[in-house]
Amino acid sequence: MRKQSFLTPPSYLGVIMAFTDVPRTSEHSTSADPTSSATASTSSAPQAQDVAAEAAPPSTGNVATVDDEDGYDGQLPDFSDDEAASAPTTNAPKLLPPKPRGPPGARNKKSGSLASSAAALKKKLSPGNKATKTTASSGQASSSTSNTEGIKMTDNQLDAVMAKLALDQPELAGKLQRLDVQELINQAGINEKFLKGESGLMGKAVKDMASHKFWSTQPVPRLDESLQDVREGPLEPNTPIEQIPREPIKLHKDFVWSNVELNDSAQLKEVYDLMTNNYVEDPDASFRFDYSAEFFEWALKPPGYVPDWHVGIRVAATGKLVAFISGIPLDLRVRSVTKRCTEINFLCVHKKLRSKRLTPLLIQEVTRRTHLFGIFQAIYTAGAYLPTPVSRCQYYHRNLNPQKLVKTGFTSIPRNSTMARLINHYRVPTETKLVGLREMEKKDLKQVARLIRAYNARFDIAPAMANKEVEHMLLAGRGKDVDGKRVGQIVWTYVVEEPGTGKITDVFSFYSLPSTATKMTTRTLVNAAYLFYYATTACPSCADLGDGSTATAVTNWKDETQEERETLQKRLIELISDCLILTSKLGFDVLNALTLQDNSLFLEDLKFGKGDGFLHYYLYNYATKPILGGIDATDGGSGVGVIML
Secondary structure (H helix, E strand, O other), X not given: OOOOOOOOOOOHHHHHHHOOOOOOOOOOOOOOOOOOOOOOOOOOOOOOOOOOOOOOOHHHOOOOOHHHOOOOOOOOOOOOOOOOOOOOOOOOOOOOOOOEOOOOOOOOOOOOOHHHHHHHHHHHOOOOOOOOOOOHHHOOOOOOOOOOOOOOOOHHHHHHHHHHHHHHOHHHOOOOOHHHXXXXXXXXXXXXXXXXXXXXXXXXXXXXXXXXXXXXXXOOXXXXXXXXXXXXXXXXXXXXXXXXXXXXXXXXXOEEEEEOOOOOHHHHHHHHHHHHHHOOEOOOOOEEEOOOHHHHHHHHOOOOOOHHHEEEEEEOOOOOEEEEEEEEEEEEEEOOEEEEEEEEEEEEEOHHHOOOOHHHHHHHHHHHHHHOOOOXXXXXXXXXXXXXXXXXXXXXXXXXXXXXXXXXXXXXXOOOOOHHHHHHHHOOOOOOOOOOEEEOOHHHHHHHHHHHHHHHOOOOEEEOOOHHHHHHHHHOOOOEEEOOEEEOOOEEEEEEEOOOOOOEEEEEEEEEOOEEEOOOOOOEEEOEEEEEEEEEOOOHHHOOOOOOOOOOOOOOHHHOOHHHHHXXXXXXXXXXXXXXXXXXXXXXXXXXXXOOOOXXXXXXXXXXXXXXXXXXXXXXXXXXXXXXXXXXHHHOOEOEOOOOO
């Protein structure tokens, strides 16, 4: 789950959405939090490719969906990786979070008349404007107009929007009318479907089930069926082993399947090169994920991994690796049922072979291979709204190095603000405060594993991790000690040990996934950290776990009392405050997080900025009722406890 933030000045669309309240028809629908800062960006940032199969949300630009691919025409392109991409190369959004909101209190300077300001406001949200323009290749309507009506806001909501717009642009004070704001909402098509992620601005990118030519053939919940009334469980029965094809999916004669052996340094480098040159860029190709060999070692080789599920496509004549998809096994609990599943990730097709029908072939082939192992369910994520999400989370971002982010174009200084104010706003202390805080060691494994299992058991969907899996996720990516320095470290894990007793009361972790600023004259990295698994005895289900010899009753997070939630919130703020200090001291420029787990209890308090990007969670061949994603303030939290890299 997907992976970086791109910050922008205040957005009029963000102001309107911040005061929008749409009745929720399902648990994964969203409404904006009226108490949040109203300076969200509307532009989308890069996200990692995944099993969304080259589908992208309205704001991603020239990206083909799996249903729009034309098919391979038998004409092999020149696969030079040195050639600059002529268009954004994002395959499918995942974990590169979009631009978060800027710091509060930055007012816009006065400029122009009401007429020019109103005109600019309308132009920003008008069809055909660059900020909202889409292309036919992205699977969206090419029309520049829309008949989509916006939501109807109450007078109080319209007044709140006008007040916020006047605060950000003082020359509008007393001159805007409710009708002006409602007209802009109608013009932009800000309706319930837009807020739920089912369509883009002006109604673009709306698809029914029949339009999803690939996904309509797969065992996934249909868009035209209500998940509220779903019968939980597999959508199709397991296929008898003798009926599963033993031969790979047929490819064009110019290509061959390849089992990518990650234990071979040469093949590991091939995956690295493919990802480096073709994986994820933001829409204007300013940033690209900078994966490392150590990252792939950690992410793709957990305990029990199957080498056969690291699937590649090569050019038959040259052997060049031009496409890749991975699957790793995991035990996934969905409410009260635990299934052996496949986590699908790292789908990448060479940018010169996009829209050539390789993506559905990759998905079908890795599915066939997992079926041979008796696994018939999978989990995957996407920024796009596909058939049909089980949950939806939102990205948040904590700026740690304003100077670096501004220099690289990763963020900008809000109007009428200064770098000094930005630095002061995001400054963190230099020393941690928690007594007993230290790096996790192998001797802590049993306690930490028990704590994480109990903590995750509170959520509606979460991995069921054995000790060896916890060890891999939290310790295997620590790198190697070379001359007193840690080399190749991917993940950092810290515990809080109770003085005098040796009891581990808390644990938190984060991992590193930097991006290269491609438009800098010299190679410059934006060092991004991503909040990973954490747990604390401050929640009632984890307060007394004993030695693990007896089962402990677990209370679902939704059933915890207000007092229990407040106690948990206080402790999480203390933990993640120290996490911010550690990430800053380690040289990270930004800490990214989603609204999963109990993150909504501390994101706003710790100055994480709300992003405009969302991550949808999908289950393959399994139906379940929607799970809260922590987006709505009224949700009080999230039922999602699984984190995909």
